[in-house]
Amino acid sequence: MSIDVETLVGWFDVNARDLPWRHADRTPWGVLVSEIMLQQTPVARVLPVWQAWLDRWPKPSALASETPGEVVRAWGKLGYPRRALRLHAAATAIACEHGDEVPCDVDTLLGLPGIGAYTARAVAAFAFGRRVPVVDTNVRRVVARAVHGAGDAGPPSTKRDLDDASALLPDGPDEARAARFSAALMELGALVCTARTPRCADCPIAATCAWQKAGRPAYTGPAKPVQRYGGTDRHVRGLLLDVLRGTTGPVEKARLDLAWPKAGQRDACLASLLADGLVEQTADGRFALPGEH
DNA sequence: TATACGTGGTA
DNA sequence: TTACCAAGTAT
Numbered sequence: 001m002s003i004d005v006e007t008l009v010g011w012f013d014v015n016a017r018d019l020p021w022r023h024a025d026r027t028p029w030g031v032l033v034s035e036i037m038l039q040q041t042p043v044a045r046v047l048p049v050w051q052a053w054l055d056r057w058p059k060p061s062a063l064a065s066e067t068p069g070e071v072v073r074a075w076g077k078l079g080y081p082r083r084a085l086r087l088h089a090a091a092t093a094i095a096c097e098h099g100d101e102v103p104c105d106v107d108t109l110l111g112l113p114g115i116g117a118y119t120a121r122a123v124a125a126f127a128f129g130r131r132v133p134v135v136d137t138n139v140r141r142v143v144a145r146a147v148h149g150a151g152d153a154g155p156p157s158t159k160r161d162l163d164d165a166s167a168l169l170p171d172g173p174d175e176a177r178a179a180r181f182s183a184a185l186m187e188l189g190a191l192v193c194t195a196r197t198p199r200c201a202d203c204p205i206a207a208t209c210a211w212q213k214a215g216r217p218a219y220t221g222p223a224k225p226v227q228r229y230g231g232t233d234r235h236v237r238g239l240l241l242d243v244l245r246g247t248t249g250p251v252e253k254a255r256l257d258l259a260w261p262k263a264g265q266r267d268a269c270l271a272s273l274l275a276d277g278l279v280e281q282t283a284d285g286r287f288a289l290p291g292e293h
Numbered sequence: 294t295a296t297a298c299g300t301g302g303t304a
Numbered sequence: 305t306t307a308c309c310a311a312g313t314a315t
Binding site: 040041042044045077078079080081082083155156196197225227229232233234235237238241276 | 294295296297298299300301302303304
């Protein structure tokens with residue numbers, strides 16, 4: 001079972017969300033920033049931060065000229081702040097080694113920090129209109145249902161997932177058409193073929209959907225690991241970093257000690273933040289965001 | 294391949 | 305309230 005290109009792209013023409021990184025005046029840099037911010041973070045939370053970043057740093061070299069700490073601060077509460085560090089490093093590499101222009105080919109993009117299999121292809125497709133398969137969680141779910149008739153995607157398998165998506169892409173000389181199809185596939189997963197409560201009544205490809213034909217069987221694969229947050233190291237790291245985001249200069253350790261009562265876990269998390277380069281220690285023993293002392 | 298990595302909205 | 309979920313990457 002395949003997915004009809006005309007039908008899906010036609011649906012996308014009418015139903016695509018009006019997102020700024022899709023506007024005609026978008027830049028590859030803007031697309032790259034959006035893709036990094038959207039990794040595991042919902043669109044609604046990315047929107048205002050993306051806008052502020054593009055106003056403030058319209059080119060990679062502009063971001064590269066900031067301290068990493070200032071970039072981490074501007075990342076705010078988007079989550080996974082190592083992304084901010086890596087985006088700063090990617091901007092530096094683009095400014096210094098690629099003439100301040102975002103690379104357009106997948107292999108070069110893959111060489112940049114924070115850019116993996118999904119983001120490299122997303123940038124190639126959405127910023128440059130290249131015909132490359134783009135596989136994210138939405139695409140995996142839509143393919144699992146519409147093509148394979150399963151209730152949901154199983155564990156990721158890079159090669160198989162890529163081959164599945166590649167087989168769906170329209171052929172022909174119009175590469176931008178293939179890129180638009182990929183965007184439509186993702187949008188369908190985000191708006192209609194959702195994880196929890198799919199809106200099959202509104203689905204443009206329900207008539208050919210293998211999952212529909214099979215009677216919408218429940219997902220039978222392995223259970224997905226549940227992520228806890230309260231009390232975890234991720235939680236504590238977030239609390240510590242939040243203290244530093246809220247101040248301009250270095251702070252005393254006593255200040256950080258207020259953020260979490262368990263000393264052992266707190267110190268281990270501070271050490272891991274140091275190791276990640278998200279925090280630095282000053283000569284006098286205080287702590288600050290990187291480059292801010 | 295499995296696990297660590299933030300944060301907040303929704304059911 | 306707990307649990308799931310959100311355009312992944314690095315190790």
